[in-house]
Amino acid sequence: xxxxxxxxxxxxxxxxxxxxxxxxxxxxxxxxxxxxxxxxxxxxxxxxxxxxxxxxxxxxxxxxxxxxxxxxxxxxxxxxxxxxxxxxxxxxxxxxxxxxxxxxxxxxxxxxxxxxxxxxxxxxxxxxxxxxxxxxxxxxxxxxxxxxxxxxxxxxxxxxxxxxxxxxxxxxxxxxxxxxxxxxxxxxxxxxxxxxxxxxxxxxxxxxxxxxxxxxxxxxxxxxxxxxxxxxxxxxxxxxxxxxxxxxxxxxxxxxxxxxxxxxxxxxxxxxxxxxxxxxxxxxxxxxxxxxxxxxxxxxxxxxxxxxxxxxxxxxxxxxxxxxxxxxxxxxxxxxxxxxxxxxxxxxxxxxxxxxxxxxxxxxxxxxxxxxxxxxxxxxxxxxxxxxxxxxxxxxxxxxxxxxxxxxxxxxxxxxx
Amino acid sequence: xxxxxxxxxxxxxxxxxxxxxxxxxxxxxxxxxxxxxxxxxxxxxxxxxxxxxxxxxxxxxxxxxxxxxxxxxxxxxxxxxxxxxxxxxxxxxxxxxxxxxxxxxxxxxxxxxxxxxxxxxxxxxxxxxxxxxxxxxxxxxxxxxxxxxxxxxxxxxxxxxxxxxxxxxxxxxxxxxxxxxxxxxxxxxxxxxxxxxxxxxxxxxxxxxxxxxxxxxxxxxxxx
Numbered sequence: 001x002x003x004x005x006x007x008x009x010x011x012x013x014x015x016x017x018x019x020x021x022x023x024x025x026x027x028x029x030x031x032x033x034x035x036x037x038x039x040x041x042x043x044x045x046x047x048x049x050x051x052x053x054x055x056x057x058x059x060x061x062x063x064x065x066x067x068x069x070x071x072x073x074x075x076x077x078x079x080x081x082x083x084x085x086x087x088x089x090x091x092x093x094x095x096x097x098x099x100x101x102x103x104x105x106x107x108x109x110x111x112x113x114x115x116x117x118x119x120x121x122x123x124x125x126x127x128x129x130x131x132x133x134x135x136x137x138x139x140x141x142x143x144x145x146x147x148x149x150x151x152x153x154x155x156x157x158x159x160x161x162x163x164x165x166x167x168x169x170x171x172x173x174x175x176x177x178x179x180x181x182x183x184x185x186x187x188x189x190x191x192x193x194x195x196x197x198x199x200x201x202x203x204x205x206x207x208x209x210x211x212x213x214x215x216x217x218x219x220x221x222x223x224x225x226x227x228x229x230x231x232x233x234x235x236x237x238x239x240x241x242x243x244x245x246x247x248x249x250x251x252x253x254x255x256x257x258x259x260x261x262x263x264x265x266x267x268x269x270x271x272x273x274x275x276x277x278x279x280x281x282x283x284x285x286x287x288x289x290x291x292x293x294x295x296x297x298x299x300x301x302x303x304x305x306x307x308x309x310x311x312x313x314x315x316x317x318x319x320x321x322x323x324x325x326x327x328x329x330x331x332x333x334x335x336x337x338x339x340x341x342x343x344x345x346x347x348x349x350x351x352x353x354x355x356x357x358x359x360x361x362x363x364x365x366x367x368x369x370x371x372x373x374x375x376x377x378x379x380x381x382x383x384x385x386x387x388x389x390x391x392x393x394x395x396x397x398x399x400x401x402x403x404x405x406x407x408x409x410x411x412x413x414x415x416x417x
Numbered sequence: 418x419x420x421x422x423x424x425x426x427x428x429x430x431x432x433x434x435x436x437x438x439x440x441x442x443x444x445x446x447x448x449x450x451x452x453x454x455x456x457x458x459x460x461x462x463x464x465x466x467x468x469x470x471x472x473x474x475x476x477x478x479x480x481x482x483x484x485x486x487x488x489x490x491x492x493x494x495x496x497x498x499x500x501x502x503x504x505x506x507x508x509x510x511x512x513x514x515x516x517x518x519x520x521x522x523x524x525x526x527x528x529x530x531x532x533x534x535x536x537x538x539x540x541x542x543x544x545x546x547x548x549x550x551x552x553x554x555x556x557x558x559x560x561x562x563x564x565x566x567x568x569x570x571x572x573x574x575x576x577x578x579x580x581x582x583x584x585x586x587x588x589x590x591x592x593x594x595x596x597x598x599x600x601x602x603x604x605x606x607x608x609x610x611x612x613x614x615x616x617x618x619x620x621x622x623x624x625x626x627x628x629x630x631x632x633x634x635x636x637x638x639x640x641x
Contacts, residue, residue, distance in 0.1 A: 005527070005529060008526070009523075009526055009527055012519075012523070012526065013512075013523075016512075016514045016515050016519065017514050019514070020513075020514035020555070021514075316510075316512055316513070319506070319510040319512075320512070320523075321495065322471055322498065322504060322510075323498065323499065323504055323523075323524050323571070324495050324496065324497075324498040324499020324500070324502075324524055324527060325499070325523065325524070325527050326492075326495060326527070327495075329527070409471060410466055410471045410472045413471070413506075413510075
């Protein structure tokens with residue numbers, strides 16, 4: 001069937017048919033193919049991007065590229081000062097932040113409530129940080145929406161995550177208490193174990209990363225004293241690497257240096273919660289399902305287009321066969337036409353995706369409730385989808401052509417059924 | 418050169434059987450110009466389709482150059498039609514999206530000729546039909562007579578053994594019909610075998626032999 005001669009004649013016929021086809025019909029078919037391509041790439045790209053946006057934020061604002069945390073059976077990272085010195089010596093590390101993290105509570109109405117009133121109390125992690133080092137890694141100061149972020153000399157001042165405040169998180173559910181009537185300058189009482197301290201709210205920070213938005217930040221020098229940690233041991237060290245450095249390399253370097261004996265060393269990917277990995281896998285499956293539907297739609301579109309084209313040209317197909325043009329060459333001409341529609345549709349789709357949509361969505365992420373969604377369109381994945389689209393349209397174009405061409409030549413010429 | 422033996426063609430529509438050709442025995446010699454005439458429904462076009470391998474007889478044989486075509490595969494018949502036959506249809510049967518040159522060159526390309534050679538041969542055939550100035554025109558830009566001449570050019574460009582013409586003047590005015598018949602006359606003079614179906618006696622009589630068909634049977638075969 002696919003002899004060079006048949007391909008040559010098929011191409012010859014396809015080019016002539018396309019060249020002299022109605023510009024409106026051709027444009028409409030290509031438009032449908034562009035929409036199909038966008039359906040294939042953008043729908044799954046946004047689904048994956050929704051999660052990818054969340055992952056990126058979690059990495060940029062909380063875990064950094066590499067995260068070192070306490071072993072599960074230890075309260076903190078033992079020998080932290082030695083580990084910090086090791087980290088300081090690594091030239092690939094752009095910045096790092098050592099965090100003291102303890103579970104605690106914050107209470108709002110302790111000054112005004114009566115004896116029988118319920119305390120307005122919320123459970124929360126409290127994180128002691130070096131404000132400058134933390135900002136260098138997580139950019140947290142840029143997420144302040146009210147007031148100001150901490151400075152190294154602040155004392156008895158905290159920055160609250162917005163999800164601790166009712167005006168930003170008006171959700172009431174058991175076990176998830178929020179503070180009422182708390183704003184900049186409000187006095188709140190924070191407690192860690194038996195230690196309680198009255199502090200002033202200096203700023204409110206808001207991001208879609210829960211670890212920040214449901215947290216209280218305090219300057220580490222004061223927090224160390226509050227939790228009685230004078231040995232310099234910290235709970236978490238997060239690192240931002242210089243551009244191009246592979247986080248796995250730094251993780252392995254730290255492990256080879258013995259860091260894993262006193263701490264858990266992970267890249268941001270290792271540290272992703274399992275549910276996030278499950279959601280990514282789920283959304284990938286959903287994306288594949290939507291893509292499959294898109295492919296079926298594209299195939300049906302091409303099938304109908306080619307079928308109508310072939311049935312209306314049945315007489316001419318009969319004449320071509322009558323004068324000795326091989327049926328295979330005619331079938332190949334329809335395959336070429338299908339390829340043309342799929343390739344042009346995909347090419348326009350590619351230009352729209354990479355020339356406009358990906359940069360536009362990256363610059364203006366989609367505001368999903370739990371992440372700033374981006375459009376994920378990896379080249380390999382996208383070109384695989386183009387390949388799938390072309391293959392499915394080729395099959396969809398071939399079948400109706402084959403159906404018409406196999407009909408009796410004379411019946412086709414005379415228009416008999 | 419072309420011979421039929423007891424050629425029968427029957428069309429079946431449900432329980433109804435219509436026998437259109439009822440045992441045709443015919444021989445057309447190489448270089449002969451044969452007209453087939455008859456009333457509408459006499460079976461003349463059906464006979465032409467059997468002779469030109471566009472259709473398969475119900476029974477009987479079509480023998481071309483000593484080869485019984487019954488045993489040919491569809492592909493072999495297609496090759497035969499491409500290389501050895503030329504067709505002129507009543508409604509010209511040109512591809513609407515191809516120019517006159519492309520219409521004529523297409524069967525030559527299918528025969529494996531290079532684009533240059535196919536175009537050269539097609540141009541020669543069209544010039545011979547007086548259409549050298551219409552090479553780049555598509556059928557809708559040509560008159561009926563011009564389209565039929567393109568059709569003839571396509572049919573003869575590859576120098577077929579037999580030229581089949583099915584009512585070639587039926588859609589043409591008198592002047593154009595005369596031009597077409599003059600071309601057939603010239604081709605015949607050059608030795609081209611022509612088998613033409615027509616219902617117009619004036620043109621039928623320009624052939625070398627006139628075969629009359631009535632109710633699926635040859636009732637007369639007269640040399641002219």
